[in-house]
Amino acid sequence: MNRTTLSLIAAVTALAAVTGYAATSSGGADDTPATAAARLPVERSSLLCPTPGQSDLAETAYTSYTPPSKGTGAAGSAAGTARLVPVERGPGQAGDAKGKAKEPKAVVTPKEPGKPATGEASGADAPALIGTADGALAPGWTVQQTTTVEAGTGRGLAGVDCSAPDTDFYFPGASTAKERSDYIHLTNPDDEAAVVDVQLYGPEGAVKSEVGEGIQIGPHASVPVLLSTLTDKPYPNLTLHVTARSGRVAAAVSAADDELGGDWLPAAADPAASLVLPGIPKDATDVRLVAFAPGQDDADLKVRLATSSGSIAPAGHDTLHVKSGMTSAVDLGAVTRGDAGSLLLTPTDASVPVVAALRVTRGKGADRETAFIPATRDTGARATVADNRAKGSTLALTAPGAAGTVKVTASPGDGAGTATTKEYTVKGGTTLSVAAPVPAGLKGTYALTVEPVSGGKVYGSRMLEEKQDGVPAFTVQTLPDDRGTVSVPEADEDLSVVQK
Incomplete structure (x- = not known):
């Protein structure tokens, strides 16, 4: 085989390898500037809902919602699929007469974007759920799990957004009291086993325990x-x-207190130098801040409360020192004093x-x-929260x-109603607290989406409340970005890589 033939084969091989190659230089072959990456709707989403609780009195409602997104195709039957099903119970799982495992029955089956779908479960035996959505039902898919417990440890209202799988989580605010x-x-959610380490950090550093490993x-x-x-102390x-x-x-952490009710403690936002913890109710009677510095350096933080009129320093708690690898906690009392x-x-x-909650x-x-507010990301391109009611959503x-x-x-x-929009x-440096807008002619529950219009970053939260025999259950x-879109660079062929 001569040298010309070898060179031709090499060129063809290189050309095949770079077909569809996305040019990442500052410009193309004609030195024109590279265009910004486009944001396109995601095509598949995965969510997992934890076991609702340990109480036989638990009544759990699931609300699923996908906001309408441009570029996802037609609505209706072609919109895509989504379903939430119970986790498998492993060996001994219920089967049919021939011993074959039954296909798990979906607890919630959304049909189309723009309209909530609901499901329910009762008692302590309600399982965790695994959900997937694709097509037009995937972008921004959100599921709220809300559990009501009328009496006993953890009584009150417990809510959590079903979350996507990940590999690393921080939960400041947990307790073994x-x-x-x-x-x-x-x-x-996957077909292979996962191996997880659980490590606790107290006021003096890591809590020694081998039980939480592997x-x-x-x-x-x-x-x-x-x-x-995981610990004797x-x-x-x-x-x-x-x-x-x-x-x-x-x-997710389920926290139940003998006297103070309980709620879900979601994972806090990733460690960052500046954090926002939005939406302390105006009638809060006690607020506790828990922070942790996971790195090698101590953190010194300025603490400010953004009220309706501006930012102020909580009395006696204008700064917080957090030692490296240790958990710090401070009781702020009734810090809002009638102003959310x-x-x-x-x-x-x-x-x-640092991380904080x-x-x-x-x-x-x-x-x-009680309820928990972890540090969170801003609303981003769009934030979504499901299970809002005609009354009690702030x-x-x-x-x-x-x-x-x-x-x-x-x-x-989910029953009826006409969508409404407000700006x-x-x-x-302030916090705006308002009753959530309600769709006209509402029947059932509904969802809220928050989208930026102009100006700086906005962070948010939604409080859901109801009365339970005098207890202000909430x-x-x-409201972090619902990750309904993904950044996709504009792709172009670049044949210059095969030129010598």
Whole structure:
């Protein structure tokens, strides 16, 4: 074979390898500037809902919602598919007369974007759920799990957004105190087993425990771990770090208190030097801040409360020192004093990443209830929260920097209703707390979407509340970007790579 033939083969091979290659230089072959990456709707989403609870009195409602997105094709039967099904129970799973495993029955089966779908479960035996959505039902797919417990440990309202699987989670605000029963729920959506490490950090650093190492979660299975079994010592304030050695899981902490009710503690936003914890209710009777510095350096933080009129320093708590690898907690008391607010944490000097969450209490004496507000990301391109009701849904919006304007859309109800849209402008350094807009002619529950219009970044949360024999039962869900779109660079062929 001569040299010319070899060169031709090499050129053809290189050409085949780069077909569809996306040019990443500052410009194309003619030195024109590269265009910005387009944001396109995602084509598939995965969500996992933890086991609702340990109480026989638990009544759980599931609300699924996908906001309409441009570029996802026609609605109706061609819109895509989505379903939430119980996790497999492994060997011994219920089967038919021939012993074959039954196809799990979907708890929720959404039909189209723009309209909520609901399901329900009762008692302590309700399983964790695994969900997938594709096509037009995938972008921004959101599922809210709301559980009502009328009496006993953890009584009140417990809500959580079903979450996507990941490999790393922080939960500041967990506890192994005698009055608390905290479980970390680990759910594996994949066909292979996942191996997870669970590490606790207290006020003096890492809590030694070998029990939390190498926890195995089988394929399509969920495992609850009682945190008090990981240590012999009660800790009122802990940070829980969950990492997957192999595979991936969804993780959430169920926190139940003998006297203060209970709620879900979701994972906090990734470690960052500045954090926003939005939506402390105006009638909060006690607020506890829990923070953790996972790196090698101590963190010194400036603490500010963004109120309706501006940012102020909580009395006696204008700064917080967080030692490296240790959990710090401070009781802020009734910090809002009748004016809903959001907590802003910023570095006083050097930028050191931290994670943080709030435990918020409403009510007095025996009629108290708690919820958690973890630090969260901003609303991004669009944020979505499901399971809103005609009464008892409050929206909190915070602009820590420049003022920002957002558009809030209330979807039709799962029974009936006409969507409505309102715009809200949030002044810089303030929190705007409003009753959530309600669709006209509402029947059932509905969803809210928050989209930026202009100005600076906006952070948000939704509080859902109801009365239970005098107890102000409530739950708070933050409003990070719903990740309905993904950045896709413009692709182009670049044949210059085969030129010599």
